[in-house]
Amino acid sequence: MFDSLSDRLGGVFDRLKGRGALSEADVRAAMREVRIALLEADVALPVARDFVENVTEQAVGQQVLKSVTPGQQVVKIVNDALVAMLGAEAVELNLAGTPPNVIMMVGLQGSGKTTTTAKIAKRLTEKDRKKVMMASLDVNRPAAQEQLAVLGTQTEVATLPIVQGQTPVDIAKRALQAAKLQGFDVVLLDTAGRLHVDQQLMNEMKAVADVSEPEEILLVVDALTGQDAVNVAQNFTEQVPLSGVVLTRMDGDARGGAALSMRAVTGKPIKFVGTGEKLDGLEQFHPERVAGRILGMGDVVSLVERAAETVEKDEAEAFAKKMAKGQFDMNDLRTQLQQMQRMGGLGALAGMLPGMKKAQAAMAQSNMDDKVLVHMDAMIGSMTREERSKPALLNAKRKIRIAKGSGTTVQEVNKLLKMHKEMSTAMKRIKKMGGLKGLMKMFG
Numbered sequence: 001m002f003d004s005l006s007d008r009l010g011g012v013f014d015r016l017k018g019r020g021a022l023s024e025a026d027v028r029a030a031m032r033e034v035r036i037a038l039l040e041a042d043v044a045l046p047v048a049r050d051f052v053e054n055v056t057e058q059a060v061g062q063q064v065l066k067s068v069t070p071g072q073q074v075v076k077i078v079n080d081a082l083v084a085m086l087g088a089e090a091v092e093l094n095l096a097g098t099p100p101n102v103i104m105m106v107g108l109q110g111s112g113k114t115t116t117t118a119k120i121a122k123r124l125t126e127k128d129r130k131k132v133m134m135a136s137l138d139v140n141r142p143a144a145q146e147q148l149a150v151l152g153t154q155t156e157v158a159t160l161p162i163v164q165g166q167t168p169v170d171i172a173k174r175a176l177q178a179a180k181l182q183g184f185d186v187v188l189l190d191t192a193g194r195l196h197v198d199q200q201l202m203n204e205m206k207a208v209a210d211v212s213e214p215e216e217i218l219l220v221v222d223a224l225t226g227q228d229a230v231n232v233a234q235n236f237t238e239q240v241p242l243s244g245v246v247l248t249r250m251d252g253d254a255r256g257g258a259a260l261s262m263r264a265v266t267g268k269p270i271k272f273v274g275t276g277e278k279l280d281g282l283e284q285f286h287p288e289r290v291a292g293r294i295l296g297m298g299d300v301v302s303l304v305e306r307a308a309e310t311v312e313k314d315e316a317e318a319f320a321k322k323m324a325k326g327q328f329d330m331n332d333l334r335t336q337l338q339q340m341q342r343m344g345g346l347g348a349l350a351g352m353l354p355g356m357k358k359a360q361a362a363m364a365q366s367n368m369d370d371k372v373l374v375h376m377d378a379m380i381g382s383m384t385r386e387e388r389s390k391p392a393l394l395n396a397k398r399k400i401r402i403a404k405g406s407g408t409t410v411q412e413v414n415k416l417l418k419m420h421k422e423m424s425t426a427m428k429r430i431k432k433m434g435g436l437k438g439l440m441k442m443f444g
């Protein structure tokens with residue numbers, strides 16, 4: 001799994017990593033190779049395209065950190081984008097409802113649904129100490145119910161006694177009732193599969209979901225089917241409110257595309273992956289670990305993370321020094337804006353300092369959202385060096401020039417200046433109080 005993708009990407013990045021400087025053309029060339037590698041791994045075309053666009057945009061606009069190479073930085077950007085594509089964080093089963101919590105398993109025939117049902121039951125019993133019952137609702141395939149009973153014996157998990165001639169909805173009702181009476185925490189409903197997605201199957205699933213009100217509806221798909229797995233998932237997503245996906249046969253030689261596209265295409269997290277025929281072959285899906293496995297460059301990623309932290313620390317120290325002197329020009333404001341953008345929040349600095357309330361209010365007034373931050377950055381970018389260090393120079397004519405240069409309005413330029421003034425006044429006040437040391441004293 002992921003081996004050939006990993007090799008391909010490894011080749012691209014090994015060439016980038018060592019280079020001292022990277023031009024935009026270098027990045028674009030590398031990203032073209034990444035795109036081909038993703039497509040060869042069976043990643044859905046729109047997903048691969050979005051991924052590459054997003055990474056290119058970030059990589060080209062990025063300021064290069066001290067102590068790492070641009071290539072290393074690109075590796076980190078790709079890593080983060082991979083993690084995001086895989087769903088960012090591992091998502092646990094939701095079993096927060098009033099017991100018995102129902103987990104409904106759906107999927108095509110042969111996807112590994114029954115095996116996965118038993119694997120999850122075993123995991124919940126052994127790891128989470130839950131009292132679990134399984135019930136097979138598959139009345140079409142001969143011996144499907146017996147298959148689950150056998151797995152129940154193997155895993156020492158209770159199964160609902162088989163009553164011939166019942167409909168799936170009847171069986172679901174009976175399972176719930178039995179589970180309530182006997183104090184089970186979780187009921188796993190293994191629904192019938194089909195060879196293809198068909199309406200009868202969907203209707204049956206909906207009817208079962210209506211009577212059993214599941215906490216989880218997990219779709220089981222076979223990773224070996226690549227693009228098809230994603231198509232099946234998309235079909236199911238449109239029909240039933242899935243809560244997650246289980247990808248089976250991740251131990252096989254699938255190229256990994258299904259795993260990579262699943263989240264983007266369905267919007268649902270991969271909760272588990274099946275890693276073998278045995279009943280302990282089930283793992284929780286961890287996007288970070290999977291991205292790490294694909295890139296195989298964990299050392300580079302942590303190197304860049306450390307470098308970024310150092311830069312933030314350096315910037316903070318330089319800013320503290322200026323503040324102690326009561327200085328605050330447009331360059332400082334820009335640094336602050338960029339930091340806020342990185343922290344993804346408004347007033348992160350302002351809110352922490354006394355005397356900054358007004359500045360914060362000015363920011364809030366300007367309806368500061370991400371777009372505003374970007375505009376402000378563009379306005380400061382359109383100022384000359386002199387203007388940035390002496391904003392008092394900004395007369396009406398200059399303001400018009402800046403508004404034009406940054407694609408904003410004079411009104412917006414005025415708002416920016418007002419905010420700068422408030423912050424600068426606050427800085428002077430801090431200086432009067434004895435600079436940072438005075439501040440510290442105030443905080444005890």
Ligand code: GDP
Binds near residue numbers: 110113115248250275
């Ligand atoms: P169902 O028709 O969807 O219920 O599929 P089954 O659970 O009967 O599984 C079909 C076959 O796939 C069985 O032979 C399983 O042992 C096998 N299988 C299921 N999950 C995995 C897995 O994660 N890895 C491997 N290698 N085989 C699996």
